[in-house]
Amino acid sequence: MAGLPAAHGSEPGQVRKEAATAILCECRGLGSPPIFLVHFLVSNPYRDTVTQVLARKWRPRNFTQLVGQEHVVRALTNALRQQRLHHAYLFTGTRGVGKTTIARILAKSLNCEQGITDAPCGICGACTEIDTGRFVDLIELDAASNTQVDNMRELLENALYAPTSGRFKVYIIDEVHMLSRNAFNAMLKTLEEPPGHVKFILATTDPQKIPVTVLSRCLQFSLKQIPQLQIRDRLSTILESENVAADVVSIALIARAAEGSLRDALSLLDQAIAHGGGQLDEESTRAMLGAVDQTYLFTVLDALAIQDGAALVAIVDVMAERSLSFEAALQGLGTLLHRLALAQIVPNAIADSDPDQVRILQLSQKFSAEEVQLYYQIANQGRAEIGLAPDEYAGFMMTLLRMLAFSPEGIANKPLGVQSEPVPYVKPVATIGAVAKPSLQQTGEQSMASAGADPSAWNQLVSQLGLNAMAKQLALRCELVSRSAERVELRISAAEERLFDQATREKLIQALKQHLGAGVVVKFISGKSEGVSPKALTERKAAEAQKAAVVQIQQDPFIQELISDFGGAVDHSSIKSHLTQQEDKQ
Numbered sequence: 142m143a144g145l146p147a148a149h150g151s152e153p154g155q156v157r158k159e160a161a162t163a164i165l166c167e168c169r170g171l172g173s174p175p176i177f178l179v180h181f182l183v184s185n186p187y188r189d190t191v192t193q194v195l196a197r198k199w200r201p202r203n204f205t206q207l208v209g210q211e212h213v214v215r216a217l218t219n220a221l222r223q224q225r226l227h228h229a230y231l232f233t234g235t236r237g238v239g240k241t242t243i244a245r246i247l248a249k250s251l252n253c254e255q256g257i258t259d260a261p262c263g264i265c266g267a268c269t270e271i272d273t274g275r276f277v278d279l280i281e282l283d284a285a286s287n288t289q290v291d292n293m294r295e296l297l298e299n300a301l302y303a304p305t306s307g308r309f310k311v312y313i314i315d316e317v318h319m320l321s322r323n324a325f326n327a328m329l330k331t332l333e334e335p336p337g338h339v340k341f342i343l344a345t346t347d348p349q350k351i352p353v354t355v356l357s358r359c360l361q362f363s364l365k366q367i368p369q370l371q372i373r374d375r376l377s378t379i380l381e382s383e384n385v386a387a388d389v390v391s392i393a394l395i396a397r398a399a400e401g402s403l404r405d406a407l408s409l410l411d412q413a414i415a416h417g418g419g420q421l422d423e424e425s426t427r428a429m430l431g432a433v434d435q436t437y438l439f440t441v442l443d444a445l446a447i448q449d450g451a452a453l454v455a456i457v458d459v460m461a462e463r464s465l466s467f468e469a470a471l472q473g474l475g476t477l478l479h480r481l482a483l484a485q486i487v488p489n490a491i492a493d494s495d496p497d498q499v500r501i502l503q504l505s506q507k508f509s510a511e512e513v514q515l516y517y518q519i520a521n522q523g524r525a526e527i528g529l530a531p532d533e534y535a536g537f538m539m540t541l542l543r544m545l546a547f548s549p550e551g552i553a554n555k556p557l558g559v560q561s562e563p564v565p566y567v568k569p570v571a572t573i574g575a576v577a578k579p580s581l582q583q584t585g586e587q588s589m590a591s592a593g594a595d596p597s598a599w600n601q602l603v604s605q606l607g608l609n610a611m612a613k614q615l616a617l618r619c620e621l622v623s624r625s626a627e628r629v630e631l632r633i634s635a636a637e638e639r640l641f642d643q644a645t646r647e648k649l650i651q652a653l654k655q656h657l658g659a660g661v662v663v664k665f666i667s668g669k670s671e672g673v674s675p676k677a678l679t680e681r682k683a684a685e686a687q688k689a690a691v692v693q694i695q696q697d698p699f700i701q702e703l704i705s706d707f708g709g710a711v712d713h714s715s716i717k718s719h720l721t722q723q724e725d726k727q
């Protein structure tokens with residue numbers, strides 16, 4: 142799609158920030174009856190040779206059109222109605238939430254020829270000139286490109302002169318935190334004793350970097366990120382007015398990708414419409430956003446639910462073939478897990494209109510709350526580390542393998558017969574992570590205790606600490622070496638220690654301090670483990686029970702008869718010990 146001249150008229154300031162997308166599109170719908178075709182030709186603005194960028198066309202021109210900043214609008218309109226005017230305003234908030242939009246509306250409110258008002262008329266000379274960026278008494282400055290003190294001096298010297306045509310000279314300084322220290326000092330003088338005809342409107346994404354002396358002279362408003370639902374509503378309204386065909390999934394995808402910024406949402410909408418040839422459809426929107434098709438992520442979670450490593454590898458390979466972004470996939474996985482957690486606690490929170498509702502509710506049944514929390518943490522951590530991975534493929538795969546390895550419930554209570562290959566009972570893999578449910582039988586493990594500390598006591602302590610999923614995994618891999626009133630020593634194998642970061646260790650330490658007293662010193666010893674960690678004990682217990690079950694089956698006279706009479710063989714993987722059977726029933 143060729144880039145066309147951006148728009149009619151010119152508007153200052155944020156043009157550079159908006160995607161300068163202009164769209165010339167082909168008329169679709171040749172199969173439709175002629176009457177519809179005509180209607181389409183007439184009313185679809187994307188047939189125009191030059192279209193305005195949506196973000197600019199739909200930029201709010203007054204306070205009532207503004208979306209998502211009701212608290213700020215209420216305060217400003219009240220002040221304007223009561224003519225309680227301040228000489229300096231500061232708007233803070235992340236990009237695209239409406240800082241400069243509010244600043245311009247405020248400039249119109251102050252200068253509208255109808256009088257100072259909370260509802261500028263939009264038709265007088267001042268209003269229209271401000272809307273088109275031609276008003277001489279509105280000076281917009283981008284601090285990012287004018288950081289020097291000389292720019293500021295020049296600006297402030299000018300402030301002394303009375304406004305040319307308006308009531309007030311309004312200075313909008315965007316990204317004000319970028320000003321140099323000297324520039325701030327120069328500004329401070331004017332901020333302290335401003336001429337009556339001067340209003341400062343400052344905007345920043347980073348208020349921390351503004352000197353306190355400046356902050357204290359401004360009336361500060363913090364703008365919040367706009368909730369997805371409000372962005373969705375706004376997009377739907379705009380699409381309807383623009384007569385652009387759209388589906389709910391695409392709108393939801395764009396609203397999500399905009400991350401709280403309406404301006405980003407509109408820019409993305411422009412691009413998505415261009416990408417979709419004048420309409421919004423799910424497939425091209427996903428392609429444009431680089432959003433990973435949810436079905437891949439559902440398949441990943443399905444495979445995790447049944448601990449099917451081979452299926453995980455297969456789906457990752459399919460994703461690699463399609464050149465999907467693995468970073469986006471991790472983000473999508475995090476979002477999906479968040480929704481699973483939500484579905485587990487408040488099933489009604491997944492709206493009926495949500496296209497994924499059924500699958501989300503189904504999946505939420507397959508995982509425990511603890512598993513969802515753990516996977517969510519691992520997905521986020523994987524995303525943070527993906528830049529360090531040898532490549533995105535490896536980073537994504539390792540994250541999924543970590544989820545598989547850390548499954549708190551283990552495979553013992555999952556439906557069997559779904560592993561791609563039968564797992565011989567001797568391999569500890571068969572009981573990997575059958576950990577999180579320390580059974581009462583473990584209290585009988587006294588004989589395994591190392592000198593000085595009772596492993597079952599540690600197991601009990603862990604269950605009382607109220608740890609989060611990751612810290613619990615760490616605790617279950619630790620062995621209690623010694624414990625006194627002042628000191629707890631824990632041993633963990635070097636290989637397992639590497640699985641956990643400092644923050645997780647810190648969480649365990651804090652939990653122990655909270656439980657045993659703030660003065661307790663917790664020491665981790667890295668070394669060869671003695672096989673008495675709660676995890677090792679549970680694994681051994683399960684392996685022994687499994688072994689016993691196999692022996693029992695093999696010695697069964699009836700089975701021996703079957704084998705000798707029919708030349709059969711026992712499929713070991715089909716044998717379940719009483720332990721696994723118990724868990725199956727749960």
Ligand SMILES: [Zn+2]
Nearest residue numbers: 253262265268
């Ligand atoms: Zn006006």
